[in-house]
Amino acid sequence: MNAVLKNIGIIGAGQMGCGIAHVSAAAGYRVHIYDLSQDRIESGLATINGNLARLVTNGKMTEEERKSTLSHITGSSDVNDLAPSDLVIEAATEDEAVKRKIYTQVCPVLKPEALLATNTSSLSITRLAAATDRPERFMGIHFMNPVPAMKLVELVRGIATDEKTFSAAKEFVGTLEKTITVAEDFPAFIVNRILLPMINEAIYTLYEGVGTVDAIDTAMKLGANHPMGPLQLADFIGLDTCLSIMQVLHDGLADSKYRPCPLLVKYVEAGWLGRKSGRGFYDYRGEVPVPTR
Ligand SMILES: CC(=O)CC(=O)SCCNC(=O)CCNC(=O)[C@H](O)C(C)(C)COP(=O)(O)OP(=O)(O)OC[C@H]1O[C@@H](n2cnc3c(N)ncnc32)[C@H](O)[C@@H]1OP(=O)(O)O
Ligand SMILES: NC(=O)C1=CN([C@@H]2O[C@H](COP(=O)(O)OP(=O)(O)OC[C@H]3O[C@@H](n4cnc5c(N)ncnc54)[C@H](OP(=O)(O)O)[C@@H]3O)[C@@H](O)[C@H]2O)C=CC1
Known part of the structure; x- marks a missing residue:
């Protein structure tokens, strides 16, 4: 686990948000998932549980590890519950307007030093960063689907991303046992x-x-x-x-x-x-x- 980033916030309880929550919790992080509806969160948590249970059945995880991983994950439809996060990874719908609106709601809730990342598949990191109050602490952390099975994560800096943010993201992804590639901020990356x-x-x-x-x-x-x-x-x-x-x-x-x-x-x-x-x-x-x- 990363020494500095302990609490991970996830925005969006869809397939990617749940996958990122799964691997982060399995690596020992405390994870909080935020989505618009409680139903979405419940079905997301059920999916994570199903994927963990399959790992137990296949002998890749013990029952104790499954329980412990699940106990690290909470979820709610109240954006204020993201306040303790050290790193928030936004994995909401691939729509720039939706993401920009989310940042205006989430940024005032976050600690000033918290890092904010997007799992966007294609959108400009620099443009999304400009919709936040922390462009230097914003970047792309692009996981692949299905997250628990795919080894790659693309890291993408915006023009304003500072080196501390990039290093922290790199270290975080390393603790998830994923391999990184660095992509420049061009449409859809690599x-x-x-x-x-x-x-x-x-x-x-x-x-x-x-x-x-x-x-x-x-x-x-x-x-x-x-x-x-x-x-x-x-x-x-x-x-x-x-x-x-x-x-x-x-x-x-x-x-x-x-x-x-x-x-x-x-x-x-x-x-x-x-x-x-x-x-x-x-x-x-x-x-x-x-x-x-
Ligand atoms: C759009 C973007 O922005 C970027 C992207 O992500 S592009 C999409 C990239 N992804 C791909 O290209 C996936 C291509 N497909 C594959 O690699 C394989 O079909 C696959 C890994 C999904 C499944 O492989 P498979 O051999 O048919 O299945 P299976 O042996 O059952 O599963 C392999 C592993 O994946 C896991 N897995 C499979 N489907 C899963 C799912 N939906 N959710 C979570 N884990 C899953 C299994 O638990 C298993 O894990 P272990 O090795 O730890 O046991
Ligand atoms: N699918 C893939 O293979 C990959 C996707 N990505 C990227 O990850 C992100 C998520 O994709 P994916 O998980 O597939 O999408 P999904 O459609 O599975 O999930 C998106 C989630 O975001 C929620 N959401 C929408 N608006 C808001 C909001 N304002 N606040 C909070 N949550 C919201 C949706 O809720 P509701 O359903 O109620 O609208 C839904 O639960 C996208 O940026 C996508 O490009 C990256 C890598 C791979």
Whole structure:
């Protein structure tokens, strides 16, 4: 555990917020999750418990460690409960307006010396920092999904991020036994600059009728040794998040090669967001996911 950062605040009890809470609590940190609704927090805590229980079943964690990890995590829909945090990691919806509004609510509650980080997949760290009262103590700490299983964390400085903040974040991520890469503050950083255009291209491949969902995913799993097909991965990330990232790339780099596929736009407009909404390129409502095209 980091000597200075003991209390970790997490904003957003979605898949990323819960994953970050899981690995932080398992490393011995006290974690508090804030989200808008108590229901969201309850279902997030249930997901964390389910993931911890699977580790116990697989012999990767003892029952005592599961209980201890869970006992390190609290949650509430009261933003004031983030006050004791030494480091707050914002993992709310990938929407700049939402994140900016959160910072205006959260900053007055925090200790002046507290660090604030964002798990954004794509947005400008410098621009987000400017919406806080502490741009020098703000940076990107970008975990990968699913957090407990993925070894990489991208660290991204904004123009104002100071060295103390960067070192503290680096040390914190090290205590979670993750490997860091440092990315410059460009749209979507490194992983998503490369991964999301590939996923978008897979959706174009579907849109143009080159292959079915099953054909495209099988092709990339068996033909390129990807652990998940690109459409399965898009559903896993969340199609709303995929679309937001493509929009940030398209707007930020002003290159038509990043144009979001119209089929991706339509799916998001329909509320078909992938796994989290029960339907995306696959239908998740039955026992096994069923391709929809
Ligand atoms: C959008 C962004 O901003 C950035 C991103 O995150 S992009 C997305 C990056 N992620 C990927 O590309 C994931 C690609 N998929 C994979 O790597 C693999 O399919 C996978 C790791 C998710 C699952 O692997 P698998 O071999 O099929 O499954 P399985 O053996 O059951 O699980 C492997 C580990 O992952 C864990 N895991 C799997 N799914 C999980 C989940 N949803 N939540 C938490 N942990 C999970 C398991 O508990 C297991 O942990 P241990 O090794 O400690 O036992
Ligand atoms: N999905 C992925 O693979 C990855 C995502 N990320 C990034 O992590 C962040 C979160 O993504 P992810 O967990 O997938 O998204 P989810 O949609 O799973 O979760 C987002 C959570 O934020 C909550 N939220 C929305 N507005 C507020 C608010 N004003 N205050 C507090 N909480 C709020 C949502 O609540 P409600 O549902 O009620 O709106 C929801 O619980 C995004 O920035 C995303 O780009 C980074 C790496 C990988």
